[in-house]
Amino acid sequence: MIGLDLGNLAVDGCTTKAPCGGQTAGPSPVDRGKQGLKRSMVTDARGIPLGAVPAPANRNDHTLLGATLDALPPLGPLPTGGTVHLDRGDDIRRCATSWPHAACTRGSPSVASPPRSRPAIAGSSSVPTRG
Numbered sequence: 001m002i003g004l005d006l007g008n009l010a011v012d013g014c015t016t017k018a019p020c021g022g023q024t025a026g027p028s029p030v031d032r033g034k035q036g037l038k039r040s041m042v043t044d045a046r047g048i049p050l051g052a053v054p055a056p057a058n059r060n061d062h063t064l065l066g067a068t069l070d071a072l073p074p075l076g077p078l079p080t081g082g083t084v085h086l087d088r089g090d091d092i093r094r095c096a097t098s099w100p101h102a103a104c105t106r107g108s109p110s111v112a113s114p115p116r117s118r119p120a121i122a123g124s125s126s127v128p129t130r131g
Contacts, residue, residue: 011085011087013038013039013040013087016038019034036057036058038055038058038059039054086104
């Protein structure tokens with residue numbers, strides 16, 4: 001399709017409230033067991049949503065990965081050597097079996113590596129001094 005960057009896809013899920021319930025609502029692990037909904041979504045490199053799968057809020061991300069990748073509409077031939085970016089809740093082995101023609105990566109480099117601490121400069125202190 002014109003305008004879509006299908007060489008890099010991202011898959012992630014979010015938990016939201018479902019105050020009216022519904023068929024897919026379930027107890028939310030982050031909201032004291034109230035009704036919640038998890039949306040697992042796949043987007044292109046620019047963040048344009050391509051497919052989504054609803055599920056009860058207490059489902060793990062890796063259990064929805066295959067269904068989320070299957071939710072992609074037929075977009076024509078996908079570029080070879082594409083990458084599917086996952087968060088830490090997804091299982092890379094499942095991605096490799098569900099999506100064999102793409103490389104699967106977990107987490108972004110900025111999140112995966114801890115921030116570096118700055119070296120202390122001689123004579124400087126972060127403690128306030130009396131003046």
